[in-house]
Amino acid sequence: MLNNMKKNAENRKSLGKNGSAILNEMSRLDKEVFSINEAREATKLEYSILKEALSLLVKQRWLIRLERGLYLIVPFEAGQEGKWSSDPFVLASKLISPYYISHWSAASHWGWTEQLPSTVFVTSPSRKFLNEKIILNITFRFIKISNNKFFGIAEEWVENKKIKFSDKEKTIADILDRPNLCGGIKEVAKCIRNAFRENQINPQILTDYISKIGNRAIFKRLGYISEVLGIFNKTWLDMWQGFVSKGYSKLDPSMSKLEKRFNSRWNLIVNVPEIELKKVIEE
Numbered sequence: 001m002l003n004n005m006k007k008n009a010e011n012r013k014s015l016g017k018n019g020s021a022i023l024n025e026m027s028r029l030d031k032e033v034f035s036i037n038e039a040r041e042a043t044k045l046e047y048s049i050l051k052e053a054l055s056l057l058v059k060q061r062w063l064i065r066l067e068r069g070l071y072l073i074v075p076f077e078a079g080q081e082g083k084w085s086s087d088p089f090v091l092a093s094k095l096i097s098p099y100y101i102s103h104w105s106a107a108s109h110w111g112w113t114e115q116l117p118s119t120v121f122v123t124s125p126s127r128k129f130l131n132e133k134i135i136l137n138i139t140f141r142f143i144k145i146s147n148n149k150f151f152g153i154a155e156e157w158v159e160n161k162k163i164k165f166s167d168k169e170k171t172i173a174d175i176l177d178r179p180n181l182c183g184g185i186k187e188v189a190k191c192i193r194n195a196f197r198e199n200q201i202n203p204q205i206l207t208d209y210i211s212k213i214g215n216r217a218i219f220k221r222l223g224y225i226s227e228v229l230g231i232f233n234k235t236w237l238d239m240w241q242g243f244v245s246k247g248y249s250k251l252d253p254s255m256s257k258l259e260k261r262f263n264s265r266w267n268l269i270v271n272v273p274e275i276e277l278k279k280v281i282e283e
Helices: 002-013 017-028 036-043 047-059 088-095 103-109 168-177 185-197 203-213 217-229 234-242 274-282
Strands: 033-035 063-067 070-073 119-124 132-135 138-144 153-158 161-166
Touching: 017 036, 017 047, 017 070, 033 036, 036 047, 036 070, 047 063, 047 070, 063 132, 088 119, 088 138, 088 161, 103 119, 103 161, 103 168, 161 168, 168 185, 168 203, 168 217, 185 217, 185 274, 203 217, 203 234, 217 234, 217 274
Parallel strands: 119 138
Antiparallel strands: 033 070, 063 070, 132 138, 153 161
């Protein structure tokens, strides 16, 4: 790695005045992701000259064009192959702000699933990208939420860097809100079961979070799954049942409701067989 860094540093000197100025100024400002306007302000280059220099840097693989007018400096450790060699969460933290690692990625980080999601899920109230983007051979899924849902964030050390994740209760709330972002309702049930087994969830914090999100279907899914799996005590189940709204919601919103099995206690369309959820207990 040291040899690669030395070689890349030497190569940077051969980029020419304008290319070197862009990379040096952005690095000096600690801007691994930067806009064309930020580069122009830092380098004072004329717009046409700056665009030409940026285009050349992209062609030479010193930069990755994330979207129109937004660039990522390719890290030294990516090498000529253009592959990210560090933890993908570290790269995710550089792509958008504010952010937190969420859903299936967060559940994996907390140790609730043996699955290793091939996609990194990143939640933000900002919108900079399309829903999915492949960067340095890693697929990132960006989930935009409203500002009032952007809470419940924990900082965790990853490769000597502080990375923001949804905290444990917010992770459960998020995956119940959108089960499709965690492999479906059965995988969600597994995560809840594992979090409960390890006594990692504070039910009161979880209740407060779900109330704040404002989607009462989350209480329906949580209550039903908890009863099927025999987790959480009656006090919490009765409390959550009190939050159940009128009308029926799908247990798994991404699945069809052809079976039309209804659970009146939780006002749920149970479109995933209960026996499939109970298998989670045996796994």
